Amino acid sequence: MNQLLSGSNQEENIVAVYPSSDRSMRVYTRKTNGITSQEVEFYPFFFLSSSKFLKDFPKKHWIKELNGNNYYRYLCAFSSWLEMWDAIRYVMMRYNENASTKADSYSELPIIHVRTDPVAQFLKQSGRTLFKGMKFDDLHRMQINIKTHTKHGFNLSNPHRAEDRIGIIALSDNRGWEFVINGKGLSEKEMLIELIQIIKQKDYDVIEGHNIYNFTLPYLLTRCEMFEIDFAIGRDDSVPHPFDKRLSYTERSLDYSSFEISGRHIIDTFQILQTYDASKRSLENYSLNHAAQHFGFAKKDRAYIQPDRINRYLDDEPETLIQCCLDDNHEICQLSEFLSPNIFYMTQMLPFNFGTVARLGASAKIESLLLREYIRQKHSIPKPDISSQTLGGYTDIFYTGILGPIVDADVESLYPSIMLSEKISPYTETLGIFQPLLDELTKMRINAKRKMETVPDPHEKRKHDAIQSAFKTLINSFYGYLGYNRALFNDSKAADQIVRNGHKILKQIITTITDLGGEVIEVDTDRVFFTPPQNINNEPEEKKFLKKIKKHLQPAITLLINGRYQKMLSYKKKNYALLGYDSKVKIKGASLISRNMERFGREFIQGCIEGLLQDDIGKVHEQYAKYNKLIFNRQLMLSDFARTEYLRESSDEYNKAVETGTRNRAASYEVAIKSNIPWKPGDKVSYYFTGDDPNIKGFENCKLADEWDSNFPDENIQYYLKRLDEFAKKFEEFFSENDFHAIFSVDDLFVFSPKGIKILTTRIKSEIKEVIEEKYESIHVEPKILLDDESE
DNA sequence: GGACTCCGTATACC
DNA sequence: ACGGGTATACGGAGTCC
Numbered sequence: 001m002n003q004l005l006s007g008s009n010q011e012e013n014i015v016a017v018y019p020s021s022d023r024s025m026r027v028y029t030r031k032t033n034g035i036t037s038q039e040v041e042f043y044p045f046f047f048l049s050s051s052k053f054l055k056d057f058p059k060k061h062w063i064k065e066l067n068g069n070n071y072y073r074y075l076c077a078f079s080s081w082l083e084m085w086d087a088i089r090y091v092m093m094r095y096n097e098n099a100s101t102k103a104d105s106y107s108e109l110p111i112i113h114v115r116t117d118p119v120a121q122f123l124k125q126s127g128r129t130l131f132k133g134m135k136f137d138d139l140h141r142m143q144i145n146i147k148t149h150t151k152h153g154f155n156l157s158n159p160h161r162a163e164d165r166i167g168i169i170a171l172s173d174n175r176g177w178e179f180v181i182n183g184k185g186l187s188e189k190e191m192l193i194e195l196i197q198i199i200k201q202k203d204y205d206v207i208e209g210h211n212i213y214n215f216t217l218p219y220l221l222t223r224c225e226m227f228e229i230d231f232a233i234g235r236d237d238s239v240p241h242p243f244d245k246r247l248s249y250t251e252r253s254l255d256y257s258s259f260e261i262s263g264r265h266i267i268d269t270f271q272i273l274q275t276y277d278a279s280k281r282s283l284e285n286y287s288l289n290h291a292a293q294h295f296g297f298a299k300k301d302r303a304y305i306q307p308d309r310i311n312r313y314l315d316d317e318p319e320t321l322i323q324c325c326l327d328d329n330h331e332i333c334q335l336s337e338f339l340s341p342n343i344f345y346m347t348q349m350l351p352f353n354f355g356t357v358a359r360l361g362a363s364a365k366i367e368s369l370l371l372r373e374y375i376r377q378k379h380s381i382p383k384p385d386i387s388s389q390t391l392g393g394y395t396d397i398f399y400t401g402i403l404g405p406i407v408d409a410d411v412e413s414l415y416p417s418i419m420l421s422e423k424i425s426p427y428t429e430t431l432g433i434f435q436p437l438l439d440e441l442t443k444m445r446i447n448a449k450r451k452m453e454t455v456p457d458p459h460e461k462r463k464h465d466a467i468q469s470a471f472k473t474l475i476n477s478f479y480g481y482l483g484y485n486r487a488l489f490n491d492s493k494a495a496d497q498i499v500r501n502g503h504k505i506l507k508q509i510i511t512t513i514t515d516l517g518g519e520v521i522e523v524d525t526d527r528v529f530f531t532p533p534q535n536i537n538n539e540p541e542e543k544k545f546l547k548k549i550k551k552h553l554q555p556a557i558t559l560l561i562n563g564r565y566q567k568m569l570s571y572k573k574k575n576y577a578l579l580g581y582d583s584k585v586k587i588k589g590a591s592l593i594s595r596n597m598e599r600f601g602r603e604f605i606q607g608c609i610e611g612l613l614q615d616d617i618g619k620v621h622e623q624y625a626k627y628n629k630l631i632f633n634r635q636l637m638l639s640d641f642a643r644t645e646y647l648r649e650s651s652d653e654y655n656k657a658v659e660t661g662t663r664n665r666a667a668s669y670e671v672a673i674k675s676n677i678p679w680k681p682g683d684k685v686s687y688y689f690t691g692d693d694p695n696i697k698g699f700e701n702c703k704l705a706d707e708w709d710s711n712f713p714d715e716n717i718q719y720y721l722k723r724l725d726e727f728a729k730k731f732e733e734f735f736s737e738n739d740f741h742a743i744f745s746v747d748d749l750f751v752f753s754p755k756g757i758k759i760l761t762t763r764i765k766s767e768i769k770e771v772i773e774e775k776y777e778s779i780h781v782e783p784k785i786l787l788d789d790e791s792e
Numbered sequence: 793g794g795a796c797t798c799c800g801t802a803t804a805c806c
Numbered sequence: 807a808c809g810g811g812t813a814t815a816c817g818g819a820g821t822c823c
Contacts, residue, residue, distance in 0.1 A: 107807095281804075363809045392811025393806060410806090480809030487809080495810075524812085525806040574805040574813055590804040591814050597803095645802080663800060664818045698817065726816095 002440045004373055004433055005349050009126055012133030015205045017119050017353065018262045020236065022081040025122045028235060028263050030138065035203060035235070037263070042122045044084035046114035047072035047381060053091045053111060059083045068430050070380035072113050081118055088114065113381070113488070123351035124372045131348045135463060136341045141174045141267075142204040143332040145325055146216055147310055155308070159222035166223060167314040169195055170325035173204065174333060180322050183314075189227040192220065199233045204264060206354070207233075208336050210288040210328075211270040217259050235263025258359075265354040269335045272358055276339055292331035295338060302327040341466030342473060349474070362477035363484045369474075370489055373433050382428035382488055389483035389492045391499040393525030394506050397573045401734060401761030402612060403521055404567035406578065407532055407542050411505065412558045414526035415479040416442065418501045421556040426482060426491035434489070438478055445471035502526065505557055512552040516545070521570050528559075529568060529576070539564060567613050571730070579613040591730065598720075600627055600640040601727045608731055617754035621743045624728060628746050631720045634713045641720055642705040644686045647672060647679050667702040675704045694718040734759050 013030045020026035020039055028037045043062075048054060051063050051074050060083070064075045078084040088106045095109055096102045103109045115121060123129060131139075147168040148157040157164050165188050169181040179198065181191045199207070209216045217240060224231040224239075231239045240259040259266060273291055277283045283294055292298035305313055305324050313321040340358075347357045351368050374381050411417075416438065418424070425434035448468035455461055481487050483495035502525070509528055510520050517533030536545050539561070546559045553559075569577040575589030585606070587593045592605055604627050611619035630636050645668040649657070657663040671687040672679050679685070686705035689698060696719055708715070728744040735743065739757045 279806095359807090361808060364807075366809085389810065395805085395812060414806095477809065483810045484808090486807090499811085527806065572814065588805070589814075590802085594803055594815075597815095648802080657800095661819095666801075666817075 002436075003127075004369065004437050005440055005444070006132065007123070007127040007129045007349075007351065007372060008376060009128045010132065011128055014128060014130050014132065015134075015139070016235070016263045016265065017122060017128070017130065018234075018236075018260075019081070019118050023079055025119070026236065026263070027128070030134070030205075035263075037235070040122075040126070042118070043077045043079060043125065044081050044118065044121060045075055045077040045125065046084065046088065046112055048074040048076050048091065048113075049111040049383075050074070053094045054087060055094075057087055057090050059086060061087060064378060066378050066380040068380040070428060070430065071383040073380045075375070075378070084114075088112065110383070113383070117352070117356065119353050120351055120356065120368065124368065124375055127372070127376065129348055129351060130354060131344060134348075136337075136344045136466065137174070139174070139205045139344070140203070141206040141208055141333070141336065142199070142202065143172045143208045143329045143336075144212070144216060145170045145209060145328050145332065146219065147314065147321060147325060148219065149311055149314060152311075157219075159219045159226075162226075166191060166219070167310075168318070168322060168325055170322070170329050171195075171198065172326065172329040172333060173202070174337070177202075178326055178329070180325065182318065182322070184318055188223060189229065192224055192227065192229055192231070195220075196229075196231060196233055200237075203235070206265045206267055207261065208267045208269060208332055210268070210332050210335075212266060212268045213258055213271065217266070221259075233264070234261050238262045260355070267336055267340055267355065267358060269332050269339070272339045272343065273335065275358070288328060288331050288335070291335055295335070297334040297338075298331060299327055341463070342469045345467045345470035346473065349470075362473070363481050363487055365474060366477050366481045367487060367489070369437060370429070370433065374431065377431060379431055384486050384488055384490050385428070385492065386485070387492045388485055389495045389499075391496045391503075393499065394503045394523065395525065395573050396510075396523045397521070397570065397764050398523075399519070399521045399761060399763055400570050400572070402567055402569055402615075402759050403519075403531055403761060404565065404579070405531060405537065406521070406565040406568040407530055407545075407561060408563040408565065408578070409528050409530070409546060409559050410562045411509070411526040412560050413442075413475065414502055414505065414557075415498050416475050417556045418498050418505075419478060421554070422497065422501060424482075424494050424498060426489040426494060428491070429489050434478075438475065441471050441475050445475060505553065508553055509549060509559070512549045516548060518545070521568060522573070522576060524574060527562065529570075569609055569612055577609045577613065585610055585613060596643055596645050597727075598641050598643055598723065600630070600636055600720075601723060603627075603640075604724065604727055605730065608728075612731070612734065612759060615759075617743065617757045617759075618752070620731070621752045621754070624724070624744045625746050625752075627724055628721065631717060631724060634715070634717065636715075636720075638688070638705055638708050638710075641715055642686045642688045642708075643668075644684055644705075647683050647685055648681055650681055651679065665699040667698040670699040671702050671704050675707070677704070689716045689719050690714050691716045692718055694722040733762065736760070 014027055015030045015035065016028040018026055019042070023042060025040050025042045026037050027040055028035055049072055051065070054061065054063060054076055060079050062077045064077070066073050066075055076087065078087060091112055092103055092106065092109055095111055106112060106114060146166055149165045149167050150157040151161055151163040165183065167183045169191055171179045171181070181194050183191055186194070221231055221240065233240065240261045242259050269288070270286055273283070273286050277286070283291060289298065289304060303320060303324050305321060310321065343354065343358045346365070347354050350357055350365055351372050352360065357365070371381065419438060420442065423435060425432070445468050448464045448471060452461055452464035452468060455464065479495065479498055482491050482498070484490055506523055506528070510523060513520050513528070513530050518530045520528060520530045522529045532542055532545055536542055542561060542564065546561065550557070550559055563578070565578040565580050567579040571589070572591060575591050577585060577587045577592065579585055587606060587609060592609070593602060604623050607623035608620045611617065611623065647668060651673065654669050658665055667687060668685050672685050677685070687702045688705060688708060689696060689701050690703050691701040696716065701716065725744070731744070732740050735757065742752065743757070
């Protein structure tokens with residue numbers, strides 16, 4: 001493999017790298033007869049804009065002047081981690097002598113660039129990576145899952161509470177071994193000692209759990225402290241070290257505590273599941289059992305035990321609970337086998353530990369590849385450019401209503417293809433490695449994909465699929481990196497150029513489809529929904545049609561069928577529903593399926609959409625009548641009308657923002673405050689609305705879901721009836737005024753009849769060109785681009 | 793007091 | 807320690823008549 005991608009050091013079978021002192025790293029290698037380790041010197045370093053800031057620094061250090069004219073022109077190295085931090089403080093002091101605004105921490109120092117992960121530093125400077133020459137299955141992985149006693153009257157088990165305790169520790173591994181440490185015959189202290197012995201003796205590379213960071217590990221550590229045992233499960237007999245709580249940004253943000261175990265890796269399936277779903281968005285929640293069912297590896301005959309019944313099972317039916325735990329372990333193992341290989345194969349390329357690759361964002365990964373090569377070639381590096389990207393993907397809608405048949409086509413790797421064909425790279429990237437990196441990754445991916453398709457062995461197939469998807473993850477990060485305001489090699493003009501090309505290609509596709517007799521319904525970035533010309537009515541014909549379109553596009557651009565459907569309900573941009581040939585309905589978009597919509601609203605909308613797609617207007621009316629009645633008669637369950645929202649801000653941030661008037665009060669936060677529920681960002685809260693006026697102020701009339709009492713229901717019926725009408729309003733544009741009122745009403749005088757009711761289809765736009773020109777004008781692009789567009 | 797606008801937040805799409 | 811822009815919905819607060 002190309003050294004740009006894999007680093008310059010080809011050492012194989014490294015399973016872990018951890019600091020063994022403040023001046024050395026321990027490199028753990030798997031040999032046929034077990035793990036060996038080796039101590040390697042390590043020189044911590046940072047980049048500096050001018051050597052004057054380190055002038056007269058008293059401790060031993062090296063300053064290397066780098067090639068080229070980029071901003072960070074000096075590489076400063078030290079013989080220990082502590083001395084590097086001394087140097088950082090020294091630089092800060094020197095900087096503050098003349099600075100108008102003083103820096104309080106290294107992160108505020110514009111003149112220094114430092115990554116404070118010692119393992120990443122070591123891997124970058126040595127060119128090593130983990131796992132070279134290994135397959136995912138070579139890793140020795142253990143799954144752990146504990147069940148705990150909770151003091152009577154409490155919902156959550158708390159390791160700090162003496163009356164709570166660990167009841168069961170279930171263990172398993174990827175070699176088929178299973179073991180249960182049962183609290184029935186053992187004291188909790190004995191259980192913990194046995195656990196430590198097993199981990200040491202079996203010497204696992206990876207420890208996996210669902211929510212292991214926020215529950216399992218902190219729980220075990222706290223109990224060990226209570227019994228004054230060292231939880232010494234590191235390969236060097238050290239205890240897990242917690243490190244600063246960090247925010248992980250997906251579309252949801254959450255706070256989590258992290259731990260490191262020397263010589264081993266921690267994989268939290270809860271966390272990698274969320275990362276996975278950030279792009280796929282197919283999961284309703286992130287519980288282990290839901291994920292296992294969703295992906296289809298839950299055992300058919302297994303039992304599930306609700307958290308509030310664990311105490312009872314621990315006391316009365318431990319065998320049932322134990323089987324349940326082992327089934328959970330099996331699901332953790334499967335979930336990891338589904339999601340981790342992608343991370344594993346990226347770790348073969350990137351200068352990070354396994355767990356770090358799982359945690360880091362796309363941008364940090366690309367940047368690490370660039371920096372590793374800049375360090376190797378002793379070349380200066382730029383600082384981030386402050387200008388920002390001005391353009392984004394092209395979205396448009398041409399019809400609303402019910403349409404079909406539908407072809408859902410997307411451009412294969414739109415942005416990466418443009419970057420390669422236009423040879424786009426950051427203007428500060430003077431070594432010229434951005435293009436070769438992207439080019440090589442693309443070639444490697446095509447190779448892996450070909451192998452995936454041609455090897456007969458399903459095991460090998462899965463391996464090559466994981467490899468190609470690791471490449472894909474990296475390839476897709478290049479564009480985002482260019483527009484990221486804190487990336488060292490960012491280039492907003494380059495990002496805009498890519499997007500502009502994307503607009504142009506999409507426009508060509510739309511025009512071609514229309515010219516060839518198809519009708520485009522909706523477009524988003526690299527995806528087109530259209531109805532093909534009438535004579536085309538099966539998949540091979542549709543594929544042929546795509547090939548015909550391709551002839552009108554530049555050679556690098558390929559259109560693929562992403563899906564085909566009987567019908568589409570087109571509502572708004574990014575909001576639609578599809579009826580498959582298997583009669584399944586898929587609903588997309590925040591205004592149709594948002595998670596924070598009350599459940600009755602989601603189900604009502606879903607029922608209406610099904611009715612519309614099945615041409616069954618009677619069903620649509622039934623939905624309205626049904627929910628109207630359920631609400632009015634207080635027959636909805638709490639979970640049907642309660643709203644569940646994430647609290648993204650801390651209580652301090654929220655209160656401060658409200659006080660200073662920069663944000664409004666919101667029911668979710670007010671409920672938590674009123675009910676004295678402490679929260680951290682990322683926690684969820686469920687609540688409902690009270691009162692009898694439909695036009696309430698939400699934050700003054702809300703109650704915690706837990707406070708609702710079925711004997712004294714106090715949900716605001718008038719408000720929820722109004723909500724139902726608001727949901728119904730989404731369908732207004734599909735009917736004439738009279739029809740709409742007939743369908744969405746409960747008039748007992750007449751029996752509803754769908755006869756004569758028509759679903760309306762509306763053409764939104766007839767001209768494609770003017771929309772795009774308008775967009776270009778609004779960003780003041782020179783007329784040349786408009787002329788280019790006209791000529792095509 | 794309703795209709796309207798403005799704004800920040802939340803969620804989702806690619 | 808944190809990829810990007812685009813889009814819709816909603817609730818609260820202010821303004822106008």
